[in-house]
Amino acid sequence: MKFENRTRGQGQILTIIRNHGTITQKDLVHQLDMRPQSASERIRKLEKKEYITRENSEADKRVMNIHLTNRGKIVAQQNDDFRPIVLDALTH
Incomplete structure (x- = not known):
């Protein structure tokens, strides 16, 4: 599955996580600039699709x-592969 827009929704979340490797849920919500409840719903959907996992931090069990x-x-990489093709088509 490819996400058509990596700058919005679930595609944006995958891109942010990929760029950080590991990110706390609090930091992810901050970067998304949305309400924690809205971000949590999108995060749950990605977890259900088995694109992400959430684990308690070893240092602080309150941190996810x-x-x-x-x-x-794989999905995040496919998004990168998709973008240059679109841009290439626009320049020719």
Whole structure:
């Protein structure tokens, strides 16, 4: 599955996580600039699709770390592969 727009919705979340490797849920919500409830719903959907996992931090059990799964890495990479093709078509 490819996300048509990497700057919005679930595609944006995958891109942010991929760029950070591991990110806390709090930091992700801050970067998304949206209400925590809205972000949590999108995060749950990505987790249900097995694109991400959430784990409690070893250092602080109150902190939730988010990682891409192998499946999520593939989807995030496909998004990168898709973008240059579109841009290339626009320049020719």
